[in-house]
Amino acid sequence: MIKKAKSVLRKNEFVFLLARTVSYAVRRLIGLTLGKMRRPFQVRTYLKEHKVRKLHVGCGPNLYEGWLNTDGFPARSGIVYLDATRRLPFQNASWDFIYSEHFIEHISLRETYRLLQESFRCLKPGGVLRIATPDLVKICALLQDDVNRQQVAKHYIDHLATTCLPGFPCRSPAVAVNLSLREWGHKFIFDFKTLSELLGQVGFKDITECAVSKSEHLSLQGIEKHGEAIGSEDFNLLETMVVEATKPSTLVK
Numbered sequence: 530m531i532k533k534a535k536s537v538l539r540k541n542e543f544v545f546l547l548a549r550t551v552s553y554a555v556r557r558l559i560g561l562t563l564g565k566m567r568r569p570f571q572v573r574t575y576l577k578e579h580k581v582r583k584l585h586v587g588c589g590p591n592l593y594e595g596w597l598n599t600d601g602f603p604a605r606s607g608i609v610y611l612d613a614t615r616r617l618p619f620q621n622a623s624w625d626f627i628y629s630e631h632f633i634e635h636i637s638l639r640e641t642y643r644l645l646q647e648s649f650r651c652l653k654p655g656g657v658l659r660i661a662t663p664d665l666v667k668i669c670a671l672l673q674d675d676v677n678r679q680q681v682a683k684h685y686i687d688h689l690a691t692t693c694l695p696g697f698p699c700r701s702p703a704v705a706v707n708l709s710l711r712e713w714g715h716k717f718i719f720d721f722k723t724l725s726e727l728l729g730q731v732g733f734k735d736i737t738e739c740a741v742s743k744s745e746h747l748s749l750q751g752i753e754k755h756g757e758a759i760g761s762e763d764f765n766l767l768e769t770m771v772v773e774a775t776k777p778s779t780l781v782k
Contacts, residue, residue, distance in 0.1 A: 564603055564610025568618070571609045572597065582624045583748055584651070586613050586644070587632030591754045596628075614640040617647045624651050626748050630661040631755050631769075638717045645731045652776040658733065659749050661741070664770035665720040668709045677702040681763045688764065709768065724772055733774035741771055749773070 575597045576582060585591075588598040592607050599611035611617070613629075614636055627648045633641045648658045670676045677686060689708045690700035697704075710718055725736045741762075742751045756765035 568609055568611070572619070576623070581626075581748065583626040583628070584619075584624045586611065586627060586629040586648075587635075589758075591630075593752065595748075613644050613647075615643075617651055619651045621650055622653045622656075625653055625656050626659070626746070627652060627656070628659045628749065628752060630753055631663070631758075633660060633662050634715045634718055635713070636716060641717065642727055642731075645727055645733075649731045649733060649776055654776055655778045656776045657746055657749065657773055658728075658776075659739075659744065659752075659771065659773045660724070661753055661755065661769055661771045662724075663709060663715075663718050663768050665718045667768055667770065668706055668718065671702045671705055681767055684761075685764050685767055688759075688761070719770075721770055721772065725774075728772070728774045732776070734777050735773075735775040737773050739771045739773055741766055741769055743771075744773065746773075 579595065581595075583593075583596040585593055585596040585598045588596075588600050588608060590604045592598045592605070597609060598607065599609045599613070601610070601612045601614075603610055613632070633644065636644070645658075652658065671682060671686060676682050686702055686705040687700055689705045689712075690697060693708045693712050694704070709715075721738050728736050741753045741756075744750045753765065753769070753771070755769060756762035759765060
């Protein structure tokens with residue numbers, strides 16, 4: 530029902546943007562008022578009940594058991610309000626794991642860098658940050674003939690056009706690439722080299738690219754949900770990179 534409504538709204542760009550803006554404004558207002566007042570209690574309760582502390586940043590509608598699920602636009606009850614573009618309201622070295630999925634592409638490059646700095650500060654020594662986000666290299670590869678002729682890529686290109694430009698006559702790889710870079714409020718799409726460089730500058734070590742849903746850490750296995758959100762795990766694998774980085778156990782002063 531919701532997907533059908535979105536498809537209808539997208540046929541009128543002005544109405545769609547207006548509806549989306551109003552929806553986000555209402556959720557933001559709830560977060561800044563009721564959400565902000567409730568947050569200290571919610572955080573204290575979580576920390577008291579969990580020895581292994583796991584912070585989920587930009588959770589959207591996805592609530593993970595055993596995690597503190599946070600978002601700047603709370604979409605349902607149980608989500609803790611958190612503006613991840615500002616200083617995180619947590620003590621130094623207080624979290625074992627921090628995770629975000631398809632979130633950092635919605636904030637600016639400077640805001641992402643600050644979030645990486647804050648994640649480093651808030652993680653315990655030996656703590657791990659895991660980020661899933663669109664991969665610029667994978668997206669731009671759609672322009673290559675040997676890639677865009679593959680069945681999954683063809684369906685992906687058609688899916689983007691159908692979702693974002695219903696009724697539009699052109700569904701080329703270039704259209705798909707531009708939609709991937711600019712739609713859904715995307716502000717900056719990373720490649721692994723750029724993201725790993727920023728992580729290294731912040732102080733993270735052991736920066737590795739992982740397969741979707743795979744990790745050496747049990748708490749980080751099988752947690753990607755973007756495939757469910759877009760209706761295809763094949764599409765998720767085609768567009769997503771996952772990066773893990775560890776805060777050193779011993780920091781050099």
